[in-house]
Amino acid sequence: MARVRDPAGYDGQREMILSNAAQLFAQRGYAGTSMNEVAAACGVSKATLYHYVRDKHDLAVRIAEEHVQRLEAVVEEVMREHSTPEARLAALIRSFVAEYAVAQNAQRVLTEDVRFLREEDQARIIGVERRVVAAFARTIAEVRGEDATSKLGKPMAMLLFGMINWMFTWMKPGRELDHEAIGEIVADLFFGGVRAVALPPALAAKGDRATAGARKVR
Numbered sequence: 001m002a003r004v005r006d007p008a009g010y011d012g013q014r015e016m017i018l019s020n021a022a023q024l025f026a027q028r029g030y031a032g033t034s035m036n037e038v039a040a041a042c043g044v045s046k047a048t049l050y051h052y053v054r055d056k057h058d059l060a061v062r063i064a065e066e067h068v069q070r071l072e073a074v075v076e077e078v079m080r081e082h083s084t085p086e087a088r089l090a091a092l093i094r095s096f097v098a099e100y101a102v103a104q105n106a107q108r109v110l111t112e113d114v115r116f117l118r119e120e121d122q123a124r125i126i127g128v129e130r131r132v133v134a135a136f137a138r139t140i141a142e143v144r145g146e147d148a149t150s151k152l153g154k155p156m157a158m159l160l161f162g163m164i165n166w167m168f169t170w171m172k173p174g175r176e177l178d179h180e181a182i183g184e185i186v187a188d189l190f191f192g193g194v195r196a197v198a199l200p201p202a203l204a205a206k207g208d209r210a211t212a213g214a215r216k217v218r
Contacts, residue, residue: 014052017042018066021059022105030060030113061121064114067106068128074099075135085142089194090187092136097164097183104168111165133157143194152197160190 020041024033035056039049053059074095082088100107110129114122137153140160144150163186171182198204 013044017044017049017052018059018063019105022063022109025060025063025113026105026108030056030109030116057117057121060109060113061117061125063106064110064117065121065125065128067103067110068125068132070103071096071099071132072128075132079135085139086191089136089139089143090191092139093160093164093187093190094180094183097167097179097186100164100167101179107165108168133161136160140194143191144197151199151203156194156197160186163190 017038021033021038024037024041028037033056035046035049038056038059039046042049053062075092078088078091078095082091110125114125117125133154136157137150138148140156141148141150141153144152146153167179167182171179177185
């Protein structure tokens with residue numbers, strides 16, 4: 001009789017492998033990490049490793065894709081639970097800082113190693129990433145009282161990600177300010193200036209001309 005695989009045991013082992021591989025990729029880079037090193041870090045044989053993943057490429061795909069899918073799930077949850085743009089944006093910032101606190105290695109794989117993947121895998125992962133950015137951009141535009149076509153929504157979203165994506169370079173565990181406190185600081189900092197940002201005069205004038213031209217066409 002065939003042995004029934006324990007789903008919990010299998011999933012737990014798989015998560016352990018992905019976690020250790022993400023740490024190695026974050027420390028050494030995708031190109032600088034071998035499957036032998038991944039197997040050693042996991043305390044398993046290469047044969048066992050290949051029972052869970054096809055190859056190193058498959059490892060990186062799973063790490064990056066599952067991480068960005070989790071971020072999209074966080075966005076969807078926040079959008080459902082908060083009715084006002086201000087509450088949504090504050091919750092998005094705090095939630096993403098909290099996610100990065102436990103998934104900083106996966107975040108580094110997403111930001112630094114996706115370029116090594118096949119084009120179809122890159123396109124799929126980047127597509128999810130773009131939806132996440134678009135949700136932030138729309139929310140920021142709403143906070144500013146603008147519609148979804150705002151020219152500043154996406155740039156400001158990318159500036160916000162610039163604040164939180166690279167926290168791992170200076171944020172060390174055990175410090176007085178933990179990720180929860182930093183999440184509140186980032187939210188306060190961003191809200192303190194989010195409404196003060198304006199398009200440079202040249203770009204604003206260009207937008208006004210384009211709007212006037214569109215009215216004439218109508």
